[in-house]
Amino acid sequence: xxxxxxxxxxxxxxxxxxxxxxxxxxxxxxxxxxxxxxxxxxxxxxxxxxxxxxxxxxxxxxxxxxxxxxxxxxxxxxxxxxxxxxxxxxxxxxxxxxxxxxxxxxxxxxxxxxxxxxxxxxxxxxxxxxxxxxxxxx
Numbered sequence: 793x794x795x796x797x798x799x800x801x802x803x804x805x806x807x808x809x810x811x812x813x814x815x816x817x818x819x820x821x822x823x824x825x826x827x828x829x830x831x832x833x834x835x836x837x838x839x840x841x842x843x844x845x846x847x848x849x850x851x852x853x854x855x856x857x858x859x860x861x862x863x864x865x866x867x868x869x870x871x872x873x874x875x876x877x878x879x880x881x882x883x884x885x886x887x888x889x890x891x892x893x894x895x896x897x898x899x900x901x902x903x904x905x906x907x908x909x910x911x912x913x914x915x916x917x918x919x920x921x922x923x924x925x926x927x928x929x930x
Contacts, residue, residue, distance in 0.1 A: 824870070824908060825851045829916055829927035835901060836923055840894055847902070847927060855880070859895035861887035866903075875908045875918060901925060 831845035839845060843860035850856070855868040855877055864882040868875070880899050886892070904921040911917060916927040 824875075824916065825849045828857070828930040830930045831898065831925065832915065832928050833924070833926035834894065834898055835920075835925070840891060843891060843894060845895070845898055846930065859898055861885055861891050861895050864899060870908070873907050873909060875905045877902055877905045879903055897922075898925070 827848070829847045829849075831839055831847070833839065834845075840860070844858060845860045846857040848856050849868050853867050853869060854865065856863070856865045858864070859882060862883040862885050864880045866880040867878040870876070880903055882899065887895075901920040901922040902918070902925065905918050905925075906921065907919040909917050909919070911926075914929070916929075918925040918927070
């Protein structure tokens with residue numbers, strides 16, 4: 793009976809650790825939660841100069857930032873190096889059409905995030921089903 797109770801406790805602890813939501817670290821060299829990340833590259837195609845696209849992943853599981861025109865918000869979680877961002881909501885201001893197109897592409901790709909990693913020089917790379925998003929700490 794003691795063995796069964798001990799095994800149950802170990803299984804419960806392992807399950808709790810395996811389903812961790814927004815911790816502060818991961819990957820091979822940094823902290824994903826907390827700092828404001830500034831988008832440097834969108835799906836391998838660069839970004840519009842001075843468009844100021846940002847992402848902040850809060851330790852409480854809340855994601856927020858700027859798409860370059862509108863503010864956005866949503867939720868996020870990680871399990872190992874797997875990253876999941878929920879559907880993003882945003883304000884609805886109108887901007888230059890090119891900036892609006894970039895923002896739409898960014899938000900749609902962000903919602904398809906599957907994993908994250910860090911480059912040797914500390915950049916955050918979020919892998920999405922549409923391609924990579926590369927960020928630097930602001």
